[in-house]
Amino acid sequence: MPFVPIDWLKEHVEVPADLTAEQLAADLVKVGLEEEEIHRSDVTGPIVVGKVLTLVKEEQKNGKLINYCRVDVGAYNDAPGEGKEPADFPSRGIICGAHNFVEGDYVVVSLPGAVLPGDFAIAARKTYGHISDGMICSAKELGLSEESEGIIVLAHEDDAGAIASIPAPGEDALGYLGLDSEVLEINVTPDRGYCFSMRGIAREYSHSTGAKFTDPAHDVDLPPFNNKGFPVEVADDAPIHGVPGADRFVTRIVRGVNPNAESPKWIRDRLTAAGMRPISLAVDATNYVMLDLGQPLHAYDLSKLSAPIVVRRAKPGEKLRTLDDAERTLDPEDLVISDSEGGKGTRVIGLAGVMGGASTEISDSTQDVLIEAAHFDAVSIARGARRHRLPSEASKRFERGVDPLIAPVAAQRVAEILVEFGGGTIDEANFEYNEVSLPTPTEFDTRETDRLTGLTPSVEKTITILREIGATVEVVEDRGDSALLSVTAPTWRPDLVGPAHYVEEVARLIGYDEIASIVPPAPAGRGLTVVQRQRRDLARAFAEQGWTQVLSYPFVSAAALDKQEIPQDDSRRRAIRLVNPLQEEAPYMRTSILDSLLATAKMNVARGNPQVAIFETSLVTLPGKIVDIENPGAGARPSDEVLQTLHGAIPAQPHHIAGVAAPQVTATVAGLPPQVWDWRDAIEALKIAARTVGVDVQIVAAQYAPFHPGRTAALVVGGQVIGHAGELAPKVVKAFDLPKRSIAFEFDADALMAARGGEPIQVAPVATYPSAKEDIALVVDEKYTVAEVMRVIEDAAGEVLEDIHLFDVYRGDQVDEGKKSLAFALRFRSADHTLSAEDTAGLRHKIVKRAKSKLGAQLRG
Numbered sequence: 001m002p003f004v005p006i007d008w009l010k011e012h013v014e015v016p017a018d019l020t021a022e023q024l025a026a027d028l029v030k031v032g033l034e035e036e037e038i039h040r041s042d043v044t045g046p047i048v049v050g051k052v053l054t055l056v057k058e059e060q061k062n063g064k065l066i067n068y069c070r071v072d073v074g075a076y077n078d079a080p081g082e083g084k085e086p087a088d089f090p091s092r093g094i095i096c097g098a099h100n101f102v103e104g105d106y107v108v109v110s111l112p113g114a115v116l117p118g119d120f121a122i123a124a125r126k127t128y129g130h131i132s133d134g135m136i137c138s139a140k141e142l143g144l145s146e147e148s149e150g151i152i153v154l155a156h157e158d159d160a161g162a163i164a165s166i167p168a169p170g171e172d173a174l175g176y177l178g179l180d181s182e183v184l185e186i187n188v189t190p191d192r193g194y195c196f197s198m199r200g201i202a203r204e205y206s207h208s209t210g211a212k213f214t215d216p217a218h219d220v221d222l223p224p225f226n227n228k229g230f231p232v233e234v235a236d237d238a239p240i241h242g243v244p245g246a247d248r249f250v251t252r253i254v255r256g257v258n259p260n261a262e263s264p265k266w267i268r269d270r271l272t273a274a275g276m277r278p279i280s281l282a283v284d285a286t287n288y289v290m291l292d293l294g295q296p297l298h299a300y301d302l303s304k305l306s307a308p309i310v311v312r313r314a315k316p317g318e319k320l321r322t323l324d325d326a327e328r329t330l331d332p333e334d335l336v337i338s339d340s341e342g343g344k345g346t347r348v349i350g351l352a353g354v355m356g357g358a359s360t361e362i363s364d365s366t367q368d369v370l371i372e373a374a375h376f377d378a379v380s381i382a383r384g385a386r387r388h389r390l391p392s393e394a395s396k397r398f399e400r401g402v403d404p405l406i407a408p409v410a411a412q413r414v415a416e417i418l419v420e421f422g423g424g425t426i427d428e429a430n431f432e433y434n435e436v437s438l439p440t441p442t443e444f445d446t447r448e449t450d451r452l453t454g455l456t457p458s459v460e461k462t463i464t465i466l467r468e469i470g471a472t473v474e475v476v477e478d479r480g481d482s483a484l485l486s487v488t489a490p491t492w493r494p495d496l497v498g499p500a501h502y503v504e505e506v507a508r509l510i511g512y513d514e515i516a517s518i519v520p521p522a523p524a525g526r527g528l529t530v531v532q533r534q535r536r537d538l539a540r541a542f543a544e545q546g547w548t549q550v551l552s553y554p555f556v557s558a559a560a561l562d563k564q565e566i567p568q569d570d571s572r573r574r575a576i577r578l579v580n581p582l583q584e585e586a587p588y589m590r591t592s593i594l595d596s597l598l599a600t601a602k603m604n605v606a607r608g609n610p611q612v613a614i615f616e617t618s619l620v621t622l623p624g625k626i627v628d629i630e631n632p633g634a635g636a637r638p639s640d641e642v643l644q645t646l647h648g649a650i651p652a653q654p655h656h657i658a659g660v661a662a663p664q665v666t667a668t669v670a671g672l673p674p675q676v677w678d679w680r681d682a683i684e685a686l687k688i689a690a691r692t693v694g695v696d697v698q699i700v701a702a703q704y705a706p707f708h709p710g711r712t713a714a715l716v717v718g719g720q721v722i723g724h725a726g727e728l729a730p731k732v733v734k735a736f737d738l739p740k741r742s743i744a745f746e747f748d749a750d751a752l753m754a755a756r757g758g759e760p761i762q763v764a765p766v767a768t769y770p771s772a773k774e775d776i777a778l779v780v781d782e783k784y785t786v787a788e789v790m791r792v793i794e795d796a797a798g799e800v801l802e803d804i805h806l807f808d809v810y811r812g813d814q815v816d817e818g819k820k821s822l823a824f825a826l827r828f829r830s831a832d833h834t835l836s837a838e839d840t841a842g843l844r845h846k847i848v849k850r851a852k853s854k855l856g857a858q859l860r861g
């Protein structure tokens with residue numbers, strides 16, 4: 001996220017002297033730049049400039065050498081001391097263990113009452129035999145640096161020029177150190193990449209407030225290119241989507257740079273405020289100009305390069321050690337920078353637009369610097385950064401779009417900084433590769449603004465706004481209250497490619513709050529469709545049973561299917577792969593909700609929610625016959641034949657419902673046992689769905705990954721399997737780090753509702769006659785499932801059978817080997833009379849006879 005120091009913003013746009021970060025955030029949000037956070041220094045209290053008057057080195061008993069200093073801190077000198085120090089001068093006594101300063105140095109002093117980063121409070125304390133009445137600070141202690149190189153020395157008493165530029169002893173040092181400022185961090189949407197620069201943010205602030213904006217790109221005096229400098233070639237033989245990897249590449253040479261020259265304090269302060277660490281003058285200059293103008297740059301040690309530089313795709317097996325000291329194996333799709341050490345374009349020296357290589361980096365002996373400012377293909381850079389998991393400040397800008405015309409300006413700015421603060425000389429020989437294609441005009445009918453937003457700005461207002469954002473506008477046809485315009489987008493706005501984009505810009509600068517909120521009226525006599533009601537009924541039914549509805553990520557990896565033990569020839573492995581996935585490791589559209597729901601259950605368990613019982617109702621994507629068709633474009637309505645072909649290429653997306661639950665779904669409570677679910681509860685979920693919709697279903701034994709082979713059931717409707725439920729296989733449970741014997745289910749809700757049809761569910765009449773109960777135990781072969789036996793009983797009993805459930809299964813000495821006894825409780829009820837003992841006996845006899853003929857069953861003695 002970009003950081004916006006207000007004092008930096010002032011260089012490009014007029015701002016009020018009392019502008020606060022809160023007001024800046026309010027101004028920028030009007031033009032679509034949302035506040036992320038306001039950063040304030042965590043350093044408070046009296047922190048002042050002090051002058052070291054005396055310094056006495058004292059060796060302690062433990063061998064440690066400390067400095068006892070008397071420090072002039074101006075108005076703060078009257079604080080209590082030890083009472084026995086010389087009174088010739090007012091000062092404070094301070095103990096310091098650093099040894100990089102001497103008497104006469106001006107330093108930064110934290111006095112009692114100050115608070116440093118880490119909530120470190122400063123107080124007077126007795127140590128090493130003295131009262132230390134404050135602390136002489138290092139950059140690390142003030143949060144200005146991650147490393148400590150001794151205390152901060154601002155100047156010495158012999159350097160009158162340096163003393164004149166710093167506060168006097170006792171005066172506040174926070175402002176001088178940049179620790180009293182507020183920095184606004186904003187959120188930039190992907191289409192507003194130009195706002196990753198102070199140039200872009202200042203322009204947007206001008207749009208919001210009307211303040212005068214001065215484009216910093218216009219303040220640079222560019223010398224003409226003579227192409228006698230360090231040469232560059234672009235040899236991209238495998239461009240992505242036909243777009244070359246680079247269309248502009250500028251090189252400038254600065255010779256004789258002092259390798260020990262430091263970046264000026266104002267550059268270091270601004271880099272720190274923007275969240276970047278100062279490194280060296282050459283590197284700091286490129287980072288500073290990038291933050292200012294939005295153009296990523298790179299500085300090479302010229303002595304380590306061999307001409308020419310070649311921009312190309314990586315070769316299989318090539319490696320590169322990047323500046324973060326990691327060796328990376330390159331992909332043939334990677335766009336790389338190479339030089340000609342060992343042959344033309346043979347040595348890779350950088351991952352283009354992402355990070356440079358270690359072999360040519362700036363060192364503490366670099367005197368001749370080659371500056372690179374290029375314009376790379378956004379897609380190539382984005383894919384390269386994601387492929388290597390290497391997001392950088394450069395890649396963030398390139399993948400969102402960089403102004404192709406700013407490269408020479410940025411290179412010149414860096415060169416001038418190296419000359420001014422490093423004593424270098426700009427080589428007159430320079431080079432530019434330039435194949436940039438400038439934006440082309442687009443016709444824009446001003447009536448589109450009214451049609452899409454309801455706003456009705458005048459033609460003059462519309463033209464003014466478009467010119468404010470940097471577009472070139474010509475009137476093609478003036479109709480009085482509207483006009484047809486020819487609009488050419490500015491080079492820093494690659495997102496403006498059509499009329500709708502210009503409408504958005506007009507609406508944005510007029511103000512989104514000016515767009516009326518009009519809720520379309522609901523047509524009378526229409527409500528939810530039958531399918532919509534049934535989907536809501538199903539979700540409500542599961543919630544009432546204790547399942548919690550969630551929404552999981554719909555894109556999955558091949559590893560998700562492997563972890564479910566899904567066979568290689570299973571149709572669920574035939575999934576659609578996204579061309580440009582949000583996550584490279586999850587590029588496939590799921591063919592089963594369990595593909596992603598299992599990962600959601602895993603996350604719940606890992607985050608301390610082991611009593612997980614979740615379900616999701618959503619779409620899955622099942623590719624049928626994939627049709628290879630040419631994109632007809634959006635310029636005109638496709639023909640009926642093309643539309644039919646497009647429709648045929650759309651994959652089926654049925655609505656599925658799936659759930660995953662741990663065996664213990666409630667926590668243990670004093671005096672009450674936890675509620676435990678097993679495979680039967682997963683099967684019951686399928687039955688609940690069927691009862692909710694009003695469909696007669698069959699539950700049959702099955703084997704289906706990712707379920708346990710012996711504890712799985714299939715949901716059958718009209719002879720078609722539309723779902724499965726049961727206990728998850730042990731290997732699957734282990735792969736997803738779920739509790740042992742976790743359960744799951746998934747079914748095709750569309751198929752279930754289609755079996756019901758559009759007819760309303762008929763409510764059964766209230767039964768007025770008493771029921772009759774019977775228990776029956778049948779001995780059957782082990783091969784028969786309980787569901788198969790129950791179906792035979794239901795068929796035999798007919799409509800008078802109101803309820804049936806299994807209450808006992810017996811295997812033992814009283815039945816033959818290979819047999820089992822299944823005991824069922826039956827409840828009969830007639831709709832028109834009271835059942836007699838003879839009636840129930842006849843039903844019992846009929847059931848036993850049917851079971852014997854169908855299953856070979858015997859009534860248990």
